[in-house]
Amino acid sequence: MLRLALASLAGTAIEFYDFFVYGTAAALVLGPLFFPHFSALAGTLAAFATFGVGFVARPLGSAVFGHVGDRYGRRPVLLASLLLTGLATVAVGFLPTYATLGVTAPLLLVLxxxxxxxxxxxxxxxxxxxxxxxAPEGRRGLWASxxxxxxxxxxxxxxxxMLGLSATLSEDRFAAWxxxxxxxxxxxxxxxxLWLRRSVEETPQFRELAEEGRRAEAPLAEVVRGHWRLLLLTGGCLAVGYALFYAVTTWSLAYATERLKVDRTVALACIMVAVAIKGAATPVVAVLGDRYGRRPLCLAGCAASALWMFPMVALLRTAEPLLMTVGFVGALLAMVTMFAVVGAYLPELYAPRIRCTGAAVGYNLGGVLGGALTPIAATALAEGSGPPWGVAAYLSGIALLSLACFALLPETNPRSVRAEAGAAEAAAPA
Structure with a gap:
């Protein structure tokens, strides 16, 4: 299990590295380089719009690769998705800017x-x-975290x-290369x-499906036709996690450096401390999910998110590194209270024959709702000289929406389900 978990962690980290490096570049340099005729605000909005395109593509990718995962196995998905993301990211690094290609440059950037x-x-x-x-049943949350x-x-x-380059290079050199x-x-x-994942074995549940001839012929159609309500609920549930993460890591970076004039290196360092604490807390929260259930933690995380948004914005507005970091840490701990357990929660909501498609599409629908729009909406709402309370209200609203969606989902942790069943049986009249 440890070898499998580390291979999974390594590949996911690499793919999200590819995704996040674009978000940081969008906040810092892509606007002037690819949209030079826009105002500073419009250029940032345009760069964030290309950032959002990646989220729009994610549900499509989950449908395509989910079909592969449900029909041909989970292992091919791990290799093909990593190769595609890596090639696209490297290509961005070689892409000429607007000064060389004109309007073709931003179009290729979007592609x-x-x-x-x-x-x-x-x-x-x-x-x-x-x-x-x-994973064994009682530790599924831990290993899936x-x-x-x-x-x-x-x-x-x-x-x-990015922090190392920003600290060691002049503004001109950083923008040039x-x-x-x-x-x-x-x-x-x-x-x-790819080297780490080359020897990964297929999962026991998929092998059983294949041997018994129970694989879904058209998993996406089956999910949409028979589980559309669950699909929409899971997308709504996860919207707040995406919104919080990208409000902290992308919008806040742009707002702090452009509007509050915080040094770019300082702003990045504050965010990185918060993300490191979030990463360290993930397995701890997952163990709690194995013990006490997935759904209670998700509800608690949504409630904490709704309550923390106004304090987070107030702390960001101070432009003091320590206070900004406290605001970011609070937001990401609220987020990880949900996201640490959804690796086990979402697959448990779907039958094995459609699990790769259903769980992945639901997860990435949340990215469209919460991740694609948040940097754009927050940048627009923060326009003006006053504190960006509109951003706090927007994020709190998404948290309440996710809270309502989680409230409509069942518990899936086998230990909690058995405990509830036992309590109901004991309470029933003889």
């Missing part, structure tokens, strides 16, 4: 971002099912490289990930 999202949309389902379907820690590791890799280096490094990381 490559779309391919990144397509690959990442397939990664999550394959990586989570690799661990969840191998390894891929959930991958985004934190990927973010730290991406931004650690420094921002490209993390994209080029994605090629080396992708090769390392």
């Amino acid at each position: 490559l971002r779309f391919l990144q999202g397509l690959g990442l949309g397939g990664e999550w389902g394959g990586a989570v099912l690799l661990t969840a379907e191998h 390894f891929p959930q820690a991958g985004p934190a590791v990927g973010f730290l890799l991406a931004n650690g490289m 420094g921002w490209r280096v993390p994209f080029w490094a994605a090629g080396v990381l992708a090769l390392a990930g």
